Amino acid sequence: xxxxxxxxxxxxxxxxxxxxxxxxxxxxxxxxxxxxxxxxxxxxxxxxxxxxxxxxxxxxxxxxxxxxxxxxxxxxxxxxxxxxxxxxxxxxxxxxxxxxxxxxxxxxxxxxxx
Amino acid sequence: xxxxxxxxxxxxxxxxxxxxxxxxxxxxxxxxxxxxxxxxxxxxxxxxxxxxxxxxxxxxxxxxxxxxxxxxxxxxxxxxxxxxxxxxxxxxxxxxxxxxxxxxxxxxxxxxxxxx
Numbered sequence: 001x002x003x004x005x006x007x008x009x010x011x012x013x014x015x016x017x018x019x020x021x022x023x024x025x026x027x028x029x030x031x032x033x034x035x036x037x038x039x040x041x042x043x044x045x046x047x048x049x050x051x052x053x054x055x056x057x058x059x060x061x062x063x064x065x066x067x068x069x070x071x072x073x074x075x076x077x078x079x080x081x082x083x084x085x086x087x088x089x090x091x092x093x094x095x096x097x098x099x100x101x102x103x104x105x106x107x108x109x110x111x112x113x114x
Numbered sequence: 115x116x117x118x119x120x121x122x123x124x125x126x127x128x129x130x131x132x133x134x135x136x137x138x139x140x141x142x143x144x145x146x147x148x149x150x151x152x153x154x155x156x157x158x159x160x161x162x163x164x165x166x167x168x169x170x171x172x173x174x175x176x177x178x179x180x181x182x183x184x185x186x187x188x189x190x191x192x193x194x195x196x197x198x199x200x201x202x203x204x205x206x207x208x209x210x211x212x213x214x215x216x217x218x219x220x221x222x223x224x225x226x227x228x229x230x
Contacts, residue, residue: 004157033217042118042203042220043158056216090157092218101146103218105157 002027004093004106012112013081021076021109025093031055032074033103034066035090043090049074050097078111086113117141118206120221128229133191135224137204140185144206148218149178149189152201161202162189194228201225 005024013019025032031050035043045058049068068074072093078085088110092103119138127133135149145166150158164171164178164187171178177190191198202225205218 006157035218035220040222042205042222043218045217045219048216058217102148102160102163104160105150107155107157 004091004104006089006091006106006109008109009107010110010112012114014114015081015083017081017113018077018079019081019111021078021089021091021111022073023076023091023093023106024073025091026104028098029093029095029100029104030072030098031094031096032068032072033092033094034074034076035092035105036060037088037090037108039087046076081113083113086111116221117144118204118219118221120202120204120224122224123222124225124227126227126229127194129196130193133189133194133198133226133228135189135191135202135204135226137187137189137221138185139187139206141206141208141219142185143208144219145209146207147178147180147187148205148207149176150203150205151198152203152223158203191226194226196228196230199226199228 007022033048034046037043046060047057048055052068063079065077088108090108092105094103148163149161152158162173162176180187201223203223204221
């Protein structure tokens with residue numbers, strides 16, 4: 001049973017560029033949440049997708065956007081990158097509608113903005 | 115405003131002894147709590163959870179205790195093993211009117227070191 005997968009594992013960008021991160025949920029899960037983890041901090045909630053729609057959003061600017069596909073996989077897009085966007089980006093999947101509340105995390109994508 | 119706090123950045127224990135990791139929260143609407151373990155260069159791994167209708171949940175060597183009146187939870191690991199050395203995150207969420215939990219709010223983590 002494949003767990004949550006994310007790609008790429010590492011990424012280096014420069015300020016002002018745009019980036020797309022990808023996530024495939026755990027088998028049987030239909031809900032994808034994205035988190036940003038800065039160094040020395042706990043993960044911070046960015047947004048959650050269910051049925052291809054953004055269901056809840058954390059305190060992140062509109063530069064952060066996402067998408068969910070019919071196969072439940074998801075993308076996180078960040079426009080106009082800032083140095084402060086350097087972080088580990090985590091994807092988590094769950095299926096609350098099926099009583100599977102626990103969010104399981106992927107290995108993350110480490111983004112460095114220069 | 116940090117709603118979930120882990121006040122101990124680090125904890126060191128001897129192999130075989132008990133590890134106790136603590137977590138405090140301020141939002142009384144939280145009703146579901148989880149502990150995750152994280153190794154470097156990996157994503158957080160789910161360990162154990164507890165609903166606010168319970169005050170204890172046990173899974174093998176791991177037990178989570180919830181004290182709602184004090185808004186405090188703790189994770190006990192007995193006996194501790196060197197492989198338990200990792201960063202432990204406490205997380206909390208609230209159930210919405212539809213019965214689902216959305217975002218997790220995390221503490222900053224506690225680095226546990228288990229010495230052989």
